[in-house]
Amino acid sequence: MARPGRDRSLIRRLVTPEGVPLHLNLASAGARASAFIIDMLLIAAILIALTCLALFGFYLIGNKYPGIVLVIWLIGFFLLRNFYFIWFESGRRAATWGKRRMGLRVIARDGGQLTGAAVVARNMMREVEVFLPLMFLGFGAAEGFVDRWTMIAGFGWACLFLFLPVFNRDRLRAGDLIAGTWVVENARRDLGIDLVAQTGRSADAAGFSQAELEVYGQYELQRLEAVLREGNAEAITTVADVIRGKLNRWDPIGDRAFLDAYYAQTRAHFERGLLMGRRKRDKFDTSA
Incomplete structure (x- = not known):
């Protein structure tokens, strides 16, 4: 049932494999964006902590390998931005720290159990949607081999996928479309x-x-x-x-x-x- 002031266009009827009808509230685009920002801030904080440890290690050994800082950022950011989301969404709560903070979780659109393959698919698509084009543009601009129109095209590509949830009625990312998932509100309440x-x-x-x-x-x-x-x-x-x-x-x-x-x-x-x-x-x- 919709709460007072709830956007009724986000209410969906889902029938479980047992035939039980459920009414769920889809997460709004704003809630999903807020959860993503929280997760990225947490990932950035972890990377900064790892970098500080690396710098301290360089200081102890006489600063012989300063290039390792860039390696830590490249490898660490790749591992964190992928396996952070996959790890938490594969758990019982099916939600990252950001989603938990916003009261959200990931579910399968067919009402069945959320599979590991679906979690991996929806999160690996984020590489194609956002991270790869932005990293390409960042390094290309720094090295000078990307012209202005290529940068505009790449930025437009990233924006297209970033704002895709705003322009479809189920607030789905491209990853959700491929994996067959929804992000729904996970309101907690005591048993009545x-x-x-x-x-x-x-x-x-x-x-x-x-x-x-x-x-x-x-x-x-x-x-x-x-x-x-x-x-x-x-x-x-x-x-x-x-x-x-x-x-x-x-x-x-x-x-x-x-x-x-x-x-x-x-x-x-x-x-x-x-x-x-x-x-x-x-x-x-x-x-x-």
Whole structure:
């Protein structure tokens, strides 16, 4: 559901492989740009720290190899700008430090698990989009073998890809188009205690085993909460059928009572796990 003042044009309906419809808020172009700036500032800070260490090492050995500073910047910047993004987006949070700061994460547009191949593809495209043309122009201008029109063309190429998210409705980079990914808002919120109170007797309408309560994670539970709050009969029936099929149980109670019971008992199970330091973020999280 859209928050007050939310741009409704950024709301997308995604159907998971289990057939569960989800409504997601795409990240705005401004939020994505802010996250990228934060990440680049962090990368620059790491490079500066490495350079300072190298300079200190040169001082100790008598400053015999000053050219190594340029090598550190070239190799270090290449490794950081690629593997920094790939490393963090391949994790459970699917987000770099900048994205976490802005409350964003990367997901697969088909509703499935975000694969390593998709993460690598979307981030390696950034080389073609931005870094290679800008580095070529920078070194070319410094060495004097790039003329004015080549610089204008290269700068236009970089700007075209930089501002691509502004000119498409899904706010996609070229890397997102190739990898089949979205960048969405990852708003954090506590599990709804008031919703559990509203379930009343429905919370005891069915009993679930520990294995059944651990099928899904906190992310799916929050989506189930959204379905119950919205109260759409069709969505409730669809979600109930999916969960019944996943658990292989077909209780004779109504779909709403079934979901109320599953929600209440799963939330209680997760809260007990949190007290012991265990958190299952989503159905793909096996660390818990």
